[in-house]
Each structure stands twice: as C-alpha cells, then as structure tokens.
Amino acid sequence: MKTYDVMVIGSGFAGMAATLFAAERGLSVAQTGATGGIDFSTGFIDLLAVHPIAEQKVWEDPFAALVALRRDLPDHPYCRVSDDEICRALEQFTTFLGRHGLCYRGRTGKNTLTLTAAGTMKPTYLLPCTAWNGVKAWETKAPTLLVDFSGLKGLSARQIAEVRKDSWPNLKVARIKFPGMGGELYPEHMAWSMADPARRAELAQTVAPFVADAEYVGFPAILGMTDTTAVLSHLEELLGRPVFEIPTLPPSIAGPRLRAAFDRGLPALGVRTYTQKLITKAACSEEGFSFTAGSGSTSVEIFAKSAILASGRFFGKGLKANRHRIFEAVFDLPVSQPENRALWHRPEFFDPQGHEVNQAGIETDENLRPLDAQGRVFHPRLHAAGAILAHQDWMRMKCGAGLAIATAYKAVASL
Ligand SMILES: Cc1cc2nc3c(=O)[nH]c(=O)nc-3n(C[C@H](O)[C@H](O)[C@H](O)COP(=O)(O)OP(=O)(O)OC[C@H]3O[C@@H](n4cnc5c(N)ncnc54)[C@H](O)[C@@H]3O)c2cc1C
Missing domain, CATH: 3.40.50 (Rossmann fold)
Incomplete structure (x- = not known):
C-alpha cells in the first residue's frame, strides 16, 4: 500500500489549492478526484461580492464585505480564515498559475467589474x-x-x-x-x-x-x-x-486551461494524482487513513497520515441526497441541513434570499476539522475545505473560488 503525508480528496478549486499548498510545504501528497466546478468555471476568482444575500448588496471592497460578513454570519467558513491568510493563499495560488502560463490580475482590495x-x-x-x-x-x-x-x-x-x-x-x-x-x-x-x-x-x-x-x-x-x-x-x-x-458559457476553456496548468505543475512538486478516481472506501485509525480509490480491478489502496476533504457539494458529489436527507459521501460525516425536505427550497425559485439547501454542508472547528454528531472533532488530522463547508452560498455571495482557495490554505496550515 502506498503511504503519503496527506491525501487530498477532490480536484476542484479547493482540492487543487490544498494539493499545491501541501506540496509546496514539502509534504508528500496524493490527490484523487474527477470533474468538478473548476472544469466548468469562468476562470474568474471571486472573493466576496454580495452580502447580505437577501439585500443583494454588492461590495466593491471584498475586505470591507468580509468585516460585515464575519459580524453577521459567525458560522460562515470565512470566519475561520484571516484576511492575511486569504491574501497569502491567493498570492501563492496565482503565482503557481503564472509560472504555468496562466497570468492573473486584479486590484488590491477591490473587486473589478468584468463582462460576461x-x-x-x-x-x-x-x-x-x-x-x-x-x-x-x-x-x-x-x-x-x-x-x-x-x-x-x-x-x-x-x-x-x-x-x-x-x-x-x-x-x-x-x-x-x-x-x-x-x-x-x-x-x-x-x-x-x-x-x-x-x-x-x-x-x-x-x-x-x-x-x-x-x-x-x-x-x-x-x-x-x-x-x-x-x-x-x-x-x-x-x-x-x-x-x-x-469567457463563453460553461463549459468554457477557462476550466480546461486551469486543469492543464495543474496537470503540468503538480507532478513536478512530487504530487501523485489519481485522476478520475473517486474514494470508494475510507477508514480511519489513530495512525491515519486507509482509502480505496476507484473500484474493480483498477482500484488503488492508499494510506495517508492526514486527509483534506475537498469533495464539493452536490455538483462535485461530496454531498448526496435521498428523498429524506443529505449525507456526506466519503466518511458519512453529519451534514448541517434543513430539518426536513420541505424546507430545502423556498417557494420562489428566484427568491433573493436563496434556498436553505444551498447552505448545507459539514460543520468544523476553528481549524476546519469536521465535527461528529456530538460536536467533537471527527479525527484530529482530517480537515475540510471548499464548497462542502456549511453555512455559505458561494454562488449568491460570489465567493466560490476565493473561499475554496482560502479554506484550503487554512486546512493545510492547520495540518
Ligand atoms: C458553471 C460554474 C461556474 C463557476 N464560475 C465561477 C466564477 O466565475 N468564479 C468563482 O469564483 N467560482 C466559480 N465557480 C465555482 C468554483 O468552480 C467551485 O465550484 C467552487 O469554488 C467549489 O470548489 P470545490 O473545489 O470546493 O468543489 P468542486 O469544484 O465541486 O470539486 C469537488 C471535487 O471533489 C471530487 N470528489 C467528490 N467526491 C469525491 C470522492 N468520493 N473521492 C474523490 N474525489 C471526490 C470531485 O470529483 C471534484 O473534483 C463556478 C462553478 C461552476 C459550476
């Protein structure tokens, strides 16, 4: 069985960022995942532009918006990450992309309006x-x-x-x-x-x-x-x-460009990627985590001392749902969700407040470690990042990639 310091579950923005940050800190990293939001994205990195959602208030200064958000929504994952960590995360992420042919630009401390x-x-x-x-x-x-x-x-x-x-x-x-x-x-x-x-x-x-x-x-x-x-x-x-x-409507080439940059850059950092393979079995012990990636004759057994869960929400397949409840697909972690299915959606599809189901996800401690049903840390070396985190509606708040990259940074730092 192959052993790594970290297994990153997911290859969307959060998984790519966590893999990069861990590898650049000198850790041995394995990464699994299939197609995710990154493959369909516009390539724009949103940090935070809308808060509160119900008022649809648009901010020019995302850091001023973060102050208001942390005051109003104490459970939002951005409350677990400092501005300084956000800036360092974005800097490290875009520097890597720049080295691999994808230059990024913006205005320090300001959102920019761009044509869609x-x-x-x-x-x-x-x-x-x-x-x-x-x-x-x-x-x-x-x-x-x-x-x-x-x-x-x-x-x-x-x-x-x-x-x-x-x-x-x-x-x-x-x-x-x-x-x-x-x-x-x-x-x-x-x-x-x-x-x-x-x-x-x-x-x-x-x-x-x-x-x-x-x-x-x-x-x-x-x-x-x-x-x-x-x-x-x-x-x-x-x-x-x-x-x-x-960018054209999804799928545009922004996604394949990003994926191609990671495909070029991550192996050079010693990362082992198990592309288009999902974790089908996971078990944890005091020593770490045993995973099966894929199924049938091509499945692979992997052991890692720690793990980062960056498996996204429904689109990424990190969360799944039946007629009664929403569940987390790899560890069956408890998912924060509306009490019953009737409360998942508001009656109006375009309700400015958004839908409760879009805030479903896993709860964590300050260091982004998932909590079990009793509110205790599930495993001291399991962290989570990205869209799978509860209490955020990245689409309406316009914070998708930024939140994914920043929480990935924090998760790796907490390892
Ligand atoms: C159409 C579209 C447009 C977007 N445009 C923007 C934009 O303009 N600006 C912006 O900031 N953001 C944008 N986003 C959001 C962004 O791309 C991400 O979706 C979001 O930031 C969440 O990223 P994530 O990595 O947490 O999850 P996801 O992107 O959903 O990735 C989840 C990953 O986990 C993997 N996974 C799931 N289950 C398993 C398992 N069992 N084992 C292993 N791997 C697993 C999936 O295969 C996938 O690779 C857009 C998204 C979409 C879909």
Whole structure:
C-alpha cells in the first residue's frame, strides 16, 4: 500500500489549492478526484461580492464585505480564515498559475467589474490577464469591436451589445467564420488551433476589415490553451489594438486551461494524482487513513497520515441526497441541513434570499476539522475545505473560488 503525508480528496478549486499548498510545504501528497466546478468555471476568482444575500448588496471592497460578513454570519467558513491568510493563499495560488502560463490580475482590495457572455457585468476579485483589456474598454466605454463565430454556441456578440447598449453604446459586433473550421465549433478545438501562428494571422486578416475605429477588440475565450499570453500579444500586434477575451458559457476553456496548468505543475512538486478516481472506501485509525480509490480491478489502496476533504457539494458529489436527507459521501460525516425536505427550497425559485439547501454542508472547528454528531472533532488530522463547508452560498455571495482557495490554505496550515 502506498503511504503519503496527506491525501487530498477532490480536484476542484479547493482540492487543487490544498494539493499545491501541501506540496509546496514539502509534504508528500496524493490527490484523487474527477470533474468538478473548476472544469466548468469562468476562470474568474471571486472573493466576496454580495452580502447580505437577501439585500443583494454588492461590495466593491471584498475586505470591507468580509468585516460585515464575519459580524453577521459567525458560522460562515470565512470566519475561520484571516484576511492575511486569504491574501497569502491567493498570492501563492496565482503565482503557481503564472509560472504555468496562466497570468492573473486584479486590484488590491477591490473587486473589478468584468463582462460576461450574457452581457452582464460581474464583480470578481482576480481575473485572467486575457480579460483585462476588456475591463479597461468597459471602464472608458471605448469604441470596441466584439467578434463572435458562426457555429460557436456560448457567446453572442450581438446579445452582449444589446444588453449593454445604454451603458456602452460604442460596442460594434461582427460574426465571422473561424479560419479552417466549419459546422459546429468547440472552444477547446479552436483554442488548440491557435497555437499555430499561421492560424492567428488568418484570424486577424478576417477580423481586420471590421475593426475601423474600434480601440479594442474582444473575442470569445478561444485564444490558446497553454500559451494564451503569446497568442494574445500576437493578435494585438497583427490587429494594432489591445485584445481581450470573454469567457463563453460553461463549459468554457477557462476550466480546461486551469486543469492543464495543474496537470503540468503538480507532478513536478512530487504530487501523485489519481485522476478520475473517486474514494470508494475510507477508514480511519489513530495512525491515519486507509482509502480505496476507484473500484474493480483498477482500484488503488492508499494510506495517508492526514486527509483534506475537498469533495464539493452536490455538483462535485461530496454531498448526496435521498428523498429524506443529505449525507456526506466519503466518511458519512453529519451534514448541517434543513430539518426536513420541505424546507430545502423556498417557494420562489428566484427568491433573493436563496434556498436553505444551498447552505448545507459539514460543520468544523476553528481549524476546519469536521465535527461528529456530538460536536467533537471527527479525527484530529482530517480537515475540510471548499464548497462542502456549511453555512455559505458561494454562488449568491460570489465567493466560490476565493473561499475554496482560502479554506484550503487554512486546512493545510492547520495540518
Ligand atoms: C458553471 C460554474 C461556474 C463557476 N464560475 C465561477 C466564477 O466565475 N468564479 C468563482 O469564483 N467560482 C466559480 N465557480 C465555482 C468554483 O468552480 C467551485 O465550484 C467552487 O469554488 C467549489 O470548489 P470545490 O473545489 O470546493 O468543489 P468542486 O469544484 O465541486 O470539486 C469537488 C471535487 O471533489 C471530487 N470528489 C467528490 N467526491 C469525491 C470522492 N468520493 N473521492 C474523490 N474525489 C471526490 C470531485 O470529483 C471534484 O473534483 C463556478 C462553478 C461552476 C459550476
């Protein structure tokens, strides 16, 4: 049986962050997990933009929002993490991504409004550098050309211009044929094809007649897979304008880009990843944890002295539900949840308060160690991070990736 210092259960934002932080502290790490939120994400790292949910109050300063949140919601997982830990976590996470070709940018202590595929402006804390010129174009309301492609679903330049017409009248649109491809297009194929400089030149040639007096040119996020910075600079040179990307509707390539960066970077830190394998059996003793990852003839037995549970909520499969209750899938930890199923959802789907079921999760102590049914620490060396933590609705509060990364940092520090 293989033995590690830490087993990280999950390969979403929380699992990737925990794996990175533990490996960079010199621990031997095994990681299991399958597709998670990270694969569908926009690539934006939200820290905290909305609180209280019921008032839908939007904050420009996420750290001021954190002060209010910690005052109002003493059980929220952000109460277990200091601002200093959050900043160090984000810095370490984005530095790693930068080293592996994914540059991130934001404004210290401030959220930034960024354009979405729906044409709405979303507040986020850190965004891929490839989206940054879009922020500048929006803030100055500069004449801008938005390009989309025949056959590509998930981003319509015309829809964005229509939604923004009052606040950004200088948006022009062009639908073009993507060079070398026809029929239904997929962002990932398009992005890989942009590795070829000749393809970029053809694209620039097709777009050039529409540019006219536009000061910026925006594209759906298809500008390269592993070399986005180089692809963007080349297009800027060819078009003579700053260029930016807008993430397409999920699944966009932001997720595969993030996963690819971790696939490149984690093995070099000595991490053993058991990709697309879920933990099917777990047992704990004073010495640590025995796991079975996967099932049947390809299953693997793993022993770890400590473990980090970063298995997400329903989407990630960290929580499961039957007609009566919600349960935690690996250790059957108690799940904080509404008293009965009738209370899971409010009658109105779009109720601004959100739904109780979206705050379900596991309870922890100050150091993010899950609690058992008696409120005692379940195991001294089991920690939890990310969406599986109770008392937070990351989607409505706009704190998904930020909360996952910050709690992963705290969980690893507490080990
Ligand atoms: C469509 C979409 C868009 C998003 N956009 C944004 C955005 O713009 N900004 C932002 O900040 N956040 C965004 N998010 C949120 C973000 O991607 C994460 O979902 C969230 O932060 C929670 O991450 P997590 O790692 O805790 O859980 P998840 O991402 O759900 O990952 C859980 C992981 O645990 C694994 N797992 C589950 N059970 C087991 C098991 N038994 N054994 C081993 N592994 C297991 C899963 O396979 C998965 O890898 C978005 C999410 C989605 C779905």
